[in-house]
Amino acid sequence: MRDASGASVDAHERLRLFAALVLPDDAVEGLAAWQHRELGAVSAVRIVPPENLHVTLAFLGSRPVSDVAPVVEVLRAAAERADRPVLAPLRYRETRSVGMLALADEGDRAAALAGRVGKRLERLGVCERERRRWLPHVTVLRFREQPRLAPALPDLGRFSPSEAALYHSVLRPSGAQYEIVESVALGG
Numbered sequence: 584m585r586d587a588s589g590a591s592v593d594a595h596e597r598l599r600l601f602a603a604l605v606l607p608d609d610a611v612e613g614l615a616a617w618q619h620r621e622l623g624a625v626s627a628v629r630i631v632p633p634e635n636l637h638v639t640l641a642f643l644g645s646r647p648v649s650d651v652a653p654v655v656e657v658l659r660a661a662a663e664r665a666d667r668p669v670l671a672p673l674r675y676r677e678t679r680s681v682g683m684l685a686l687a688d689e690g691d692r693a694a695a696l697a698g699r700v701g702k703r704l705e706r707l708g709v710c711e712r713e714r715r716r717w718l719p720h721v722t723v724l725r726f727r728e729q730p731r732l733a734p735a736l737p738d739l740g741r742f743s744p745s746e747a748a749l750y751h752s753v754l755r756p757s758g759a760q761y762e763i764v765e766s767v768a769l770g771g
Contacts, residue, residue, distance in 0.1 A: 597645045598764075599752040602658050602700055603637040604668065604693065604744040605766060606721070611636050614684070617737035618723055628682070628726040635761045636721055638670070638686065640697045640747060643710045650709050655749055655765045657707055661699040662767040667743045668693035670719060672736045682724040682732060689741070693719045696747070696769070725758075745769055 606614070615633040622630055643654065669689035676685055688694055694717055701712040748766035752759050 596648050598648060598651070599754070600643040600646050600650070600654065600764070601750050601752065602640040602643070602654070602704070603748060603750055604640060604696075605746045605748050605763070606636055606638065606744060607742050610739055610742040613737055613739045614721065614723065617734075617739075621734035621737075622682070622724055622732070625724075625730055625732065627728060628724045628730055629758060630724050631722055635759065636723070637748075637750070637761070638693065638719055638721055638744070640693075640700045641704055641710055641712070643704065646709055651749065651764060653707055654704065654709060655767070657703040658700060658747055658749055658765075659767045661696060661703055662747050662769050664699070665696045665747075665769045666690070666692045667745060667769050668696065668719075669741050669743050671741045672739055675732065675734055675736065676720075677729050677731065679729065680725060680727070681722045682726070682730070683720040683722050684737070686719040686721065688719045693744075700747075 611633050614636055618630050622628065643650070670686040670693060671689070673685045673687040676683055697717045701710075704710045705712050746766045746768050749764040751762045751764050753762060
């Protein structure tokens with residue numbers, strides 16, 4: 584097997600994997616401009632780079648390379664039946680280590696897709712679904728100490744991802760880098 588960079592991957596190697604909605608380019612550009620404008624001057628935080636912005640559907644954690652093909656098939660099957668979600672900024676919130684932009688999910692379409700993906704991955708035995716309600720969000724910054732920010736929301740309007748992807752999270756000294764292993768179209 585080859586990874587996203589084209590390098591060969593040992594069959595016994597483990598990869599940190601997650602499934603996510605790929606954000607449209609204009610939403611990423613708008614979020615990046617908002618991050619720079621609203622969060623760029625905040626000290627002791629690390630802004631998530633534009634290429635890492637996404638909406639996580641399911642986190643699989645460290646998995647053997649042999650799980651990649653079955654996981655992609657699960658994602659493909661769930662995506663074929665999915666209506667494209669329509670998302671919009673709802674509120675900014677912080678947890679102990681991240682700042683996120685929670686999203687409104689028109690008609691709960693993204694939630695339905697996350698539910699289907701989670702159930703199928705759980706049946707496959709590659710992850711256990713979280714018991715709390717899934718929250719569509721984009722992580723926009725990371726920190727060690729909560730900055731307790733209250734930024735104005737970005738003016739993105741409504742946006743609609745057209746694809747989902749299986750991502751490989753590569754840990755680097757500068758932070759995680761997310762590489763798309765394979766993407767699938769929503770709605771076939």
